[in-house]
Amino acid sequence: MATIGGYINEESLYLHPSGFVLRPDATIVMLVQSSNAIGRLVANDIIGLIQHYQE
Numbered sequence: 001m002a003t004i005g006g007y008i009n010e011e012s013l014y015l016h017p018s019g020f021v022l023r024p025d026a027t028i029v030m031l032v033q034s035s036n037a038i039g040r041l042v043a044n045d046i047i048g049l050i051q052h053y054q055e
Helices: 042-053
Strands: 017-022 030-032
Touching: 030 042
Parallel strands: none
Antiparallel strands: 017 030
16 A cells, blocks of 8 residues: 655645545556645546546
C-alpha cells in the first residue's frame, strides 16, 4: 500500500482536499488535490469518467 502526500496549510493547520477514484484492484485512476473550491471532483465528473472507462 502506498502513501500519498497531501498539502497542508501551515497557517491554519488543515489538509487541503484530495479526491481519489480507484479501480476495483485499488490502483488509482485519478487523483485531484485542490487548494480551494475550484478543481475538486464532483459526482457528475466521476459518473462521466466511469462511463468512459466502461465503453
